[in-house]
Amino acid sequence: MFTRRYLPWEYGVRNLLRRPTRTALTLAALTTVVLLVLIVVGFIRGLEKSLAVSGDPAVVLVYSINAEVNIENSSIAARTPDLLAASLDGIQKRFGIQHVSPELYLGTRVQTANEEQSGLGLVRGVTQLAPLVRRRVQLTEGNWPGPGEILIGKLVAAKLGCAPEDLAIGQKLTFEKRTWTISGRFSAGGSSFESEIWCRLPDFQQVLKRQDLSLAAILMQPGADAVDIEIFCKERTDLELQAVSETAYYASLQKHYKPMRMLAWMVVFLVSGAGIFAGLNMMYGAVAGRIREIATLQAVGYRRRAILISLIQEGALLAAAGSLISGLLALSIINGAAVRFTMGAFELRIDGTALLIGCGVGLTLGIVGAIPPAIKALRLPIAQSLKAI
Amino acid sequence: MKNWNYLTLAGVVLSTAAMGCAPSATPPATAQSIVDSAYVVKIEPAHALPVGDARESAKDDEEIVLVGRIGGSMKPFVDGVAAFTIVDPKVPHCSKEEGCQTPWDYCCEQNQVKHNIATIKVVNGETKTVPEDARKLLGVKELNMVVVHGKAKRDAAGNLTVLADQIFVKE
Numbered sequence: 001m002f003t004r005r006y007l008p009w010e011y012g013v014r015n016l017l018r019r020p021t022r023t024a025l026t027l028a029a030l031t032t033v034v035l036l037v038l039i040v041v042g043f044i045r046g047l048e049k050s051l052a053v054s055g056d057p058a059v060v061l062v063y064s065i066n067a068e069v070n071i072e073n074s075s076i077a078a079r080t081p082d083l084l085a086a087s088l089d090g091i092q093k094r095f096g097i098q099h100v101s102p103e104l105y106l107g108t109r110v111q112t113a114n115e116e117q118s119g120l121g122l123v124r125g126v127t128q129l130a131p132l133v134r135r136r137v138q139l140t141e142g143n144w145p146g147p148g149e150i151l152i153g154k155l156v157a158a159k160l161g162c163a164p165e166d167l168a169i170g171q172k173l174t175f176e177k178r179t180w181t182i183s184g185r186f187s188a189g190g191s192s193f194e195s196e197i198w199c200r201l202p203d204f205q206q207v208l209k210r211q212d213l214s215l216a217a218i219l220m221q222p223g224a225d226a227v228d229i230e231i232f233c234k235e236r237t238d239l240e241l242q243a244v245s246e247t248a249y250y251a252s253l254q255k256h257y258k259p260m261r262m263l264a265w266m267v268v269f270l271v272s273g274a275g276i277f278a279g280l281n282m283m284y285g286a287v288a289g290r291i292r293e294i295a296t297l298q299a300v301g302y303r304r305r306a307i308l309i310s311l312i313q314e315g316a317l318l319a320a321a322g323s324l325i326s327g328l329l330a331l332s333i334i335n336g337a338a339v340r341f342t343m344g345a346f347e348l349r350i351d352g353t354a355l356l357i358g359c360g361v362g363l364t365l366g367i368v369g370a371i372p373p374a375i376k377a378l379r380l381p382i383a384q385s386l387k388a389i
Numbered sequence: 390m391k392n393w394n395y396l397t398l399a400g401v402v403l404s405t406a407a408m409g410c411a412p413s414a415t416p417p418a419t420a421q422s423i424v425d426s427a428y429v430v431k432i433e434p435a436h437a438l439p440v441g442d443a444r445e446s447a448k449d450d451e452e453i454v455l456v457g458r459i460g461g462s463m464k465p466f467v468d469g470v471a472a473f474t475i476v477d478p479k480v481p482h483c484s485k486e487e488g489c490q491t492p493w494d495y496c497c498e499q500n501q502v503k504h505n506i507a508t509i510k511v512v513n514g515e516t517k518t519v520p521e522d523a524r525k526l527l528g529v530k531e532l533n534m535v536v537v538h539g540k541a542k543r544d545a546a547g548n549l550t551v552l553a554d555q556i557f558v559k560e
Contacts, residue, residue: 065462066499230467231518234474235508238546242462 007302007310016314019286023318026282030322030365031329033275037268038330038358042348043339044264050346051254054191055247056219058092059133060226062233063215065242069252071105074214076241078102081216083239087232090224094132099219101126101133104204106214110197111174112166119160122196123175125204133219136191142169142184149183151198155345158338159195173197176207192250195345217246272361279369283315287373294377295385304378311374312367319366323359330358426526428471428511428519433557434538440477441505444549447541455537455551456559458482459529460493461506470510471519471526475535477505482532493531507549509537509556516552527556534559 016023062084067074081102085091092099103126110121124130128144131137145151150173157164167173171182180199188194205211220226226245233241244252287294297307327350335350377385437456438446447453457475459465460482466473476482480501483489495502510518511526524530539553 068463227467227470231470231472231508231510234467234472235548235550236544236546237461237474237503237506237508237548240503242464 005302006306007297009313012310012313012317015310016317022282022286026279026286026318027322027325029278029282030275030319030362031325033271033278033365034323034326034358034362035329036271037275037361038326038350038354039334039348040264040268040271041354041357042330042334042350044261044268045351045354046339046346046349047257047261047341048254049190049349049351050192051250051257053136053189054193055245055250056135057245057247058220058222059246060218060220060229060243061215061246061249062218062229062241062243065233065240069249069256071215071249072107074105075212076215077239078211078213080213080239080241084216084218084229084232088218088228090221090226090228092132092219092221097129097132099129099132101129101217101219102201102213103130103217104201104208104210104212104214106204106208108175110160112160112162113172113174114166115162118174119162121156121160121175123204124193124196124198125201126198127201130198130217133217134188134193135219136189137186137193138188140185140187142182145183145198145200147200147203148178148180149199150180151184151186152182153194153196153198154185154187155195155338155347156197158340158345161340176204178207190347192346268357268361272365275361275365276368279315279319279365280372283369284373284376287311287377291377291380291385291388295380295382295388298378298382299386307378308371308374312370315366315370316363317366319362319364319369320359322366323362326358326362327355330354426528428554428556429527430538430555430557433536433559434555437536439479439505440475440507440549441479442477443507443541444504444547447543447549449541449543451541453539453541453551455507455509455539457507457535457537458493459531459533459535460495461502463491463494465493465531466523469520469522471521471523472508472510473523473529474506474508475537476502478534480505491531507551509535509539509551509553511556512539512552512554527558529556529558 061071062076062080063071063074064076081100085098085100103124105122105124107120107122109118110123111118139151140154152167157167167182167185169182169184172179173182174180186198218229226243229243233239233243294307298304330350334348337348338345339348434454437454440455440457443453443455455475456478458478459473459475461474461476476495480495480498482495483492483497485492489496511523513519519526529535536557536559537551537553538555539551542550542552
């Protein structure tokens with residue numbers, strides 16, 4: 001007769017409301033744990049996205065063979081881009097202009113007008129060919145830089161650790177012993193260019209007293225093979241060049257940051273583990289205070305399985321509420337927050353994957369945390385439990 | 390009796406020396422590669438020049454036989470096509486036992502490499518590079534010693550490229 005009898009859904013819901021303080025505390029703890037998980041996963045997703053979108057499969061980077069994977073260390077002859085354009089087929093060409101961008105790239109101390117301390121910034125000296133090759137770059141405000149002027153990427157404020165107002169159009173920045181005026185701002189679809197400062201290549205070469213370049217970025221025609229560029233670099237051993245597709249370059253950086261990502265995943269694991277133990281502790285406390293109630297339910301005929309399911313329902317409800325609150329907080333406050341790291345800056349990214357992992361951890365905490373204390377309470381003899389205080 | 394002993398000893402020494410001076414009957418070296426490819430030959434092409442010498446003497450469009458070790462940079466092979474660089478065997482490279490993970494990049498001898506490196510393109514017909522990775526096509530890997538037969542291509546900067554039609558994998 002009692003084989004399929006479960007406790008009503010409302011019973012679990014009302015139970016939560018019967019002890020509002022305990023419920024609120026448990027909810028706050030679950031919310032905090034899920035929020036922490038979302039922050040760490042958002043960090044990993046943001047870093048991965050920044051590196052993934054930075055590479056354009058149609059772009060090939062040509063730089064010094066001695067620089068290994070670090071373009072900042074590269075130095076190639078200034079005539080290299082012209083030589084490449086003249087020697088290779090398959091380079092994108094429109095209106096007679098070949099899409100080969102000569103660039104000088106450097107990490108240097110950058111000081112804003114309002115701050116005494118300087119931050120480490122990334123500066124790229126470019127020509128007007130750069131936007132033809134770097135197709136994600138969009139001028140969002142202001143104008144292309146003239147002599148002594150610079151363009152500011154969307155995440156430069158985060159990279160320099162300064163206030164965004166310090167980087168408004170018309171403001172001044174000082175680097176390499178020269179003061180530059182901000183002429184415009186740009187975005188680049190979340191790629192690493194957004195943490196860079198762009199200036200005119202001749203100006204940058206002049207202040208650095210350099211005539212060389214760091215790299216030549218080449219946009220290939222659709223369907224053209226980048227192998228020809230690689231073969232050219234192998235044949236012209238006197239130039240000491242190497243050619244790497246931009247996607248492969250950023251994939252190698254992904255590999256470089258693997259330990260950081262592994263560490264972040266370990267933090268997710270540890271935070272989740274700590275959350276489960278905290279949840280277990282709270283649920284033990286919650287169930288310990290309800291031993292008589294549980295025994296009474298058993299005495300009136302509810303099977304242990306039905307009571308167990310009701311307790312799990314309470315845990316799952318709390319966890320779901322906590323996950324929802326964390327998700328909303330993460331989306332409204334954390335999503336898009338800029339984080340500075342060695343290679344530039346990137347935005348924390350609370351996307352579908354991050355929400356899935358966060359909510360999954362939250363629900364697991366609620367369900368797994370409720371099972372052991374509930375089983376312990378149900379194992380006690382009914383007569384003994386009914387006498388419990 | 391003593392004289393007989395000396396004579397016997399002298400005879401043994403002379404016959405041993407004579408055997409040492411006899412023309413060698415050693416057969417030509419045979420290929421180490423296990424790949425069955427139209428470009429891999431089983432018998433070593435004769436009169437191979439080390440890369441450094443070839444860079445000094447080889448002329449454009451001249452038929453040439455080169456010997457060298459695959460390497461010269463961290464990535465001596467071009468992915469997806471049969472092209473790679475070789476370095477003169479006289480240039481020393483590090484070993485993995487010394488803690489160098491990529492001994493084929495000759496990182497300690499970059500100045501020597503500049504003047505002792507050549508590019509090999511295995512060509513299909515006249516100049517078209519075979520569109521198959523050299524490691525797969527020829528069964529070679531970094532630091533393999535190869536003997537290459539083909540046509541030399543020189544440029545004004547002194548670079549040497551060989552449009553190869555035969556490869557012998559020596560070691």
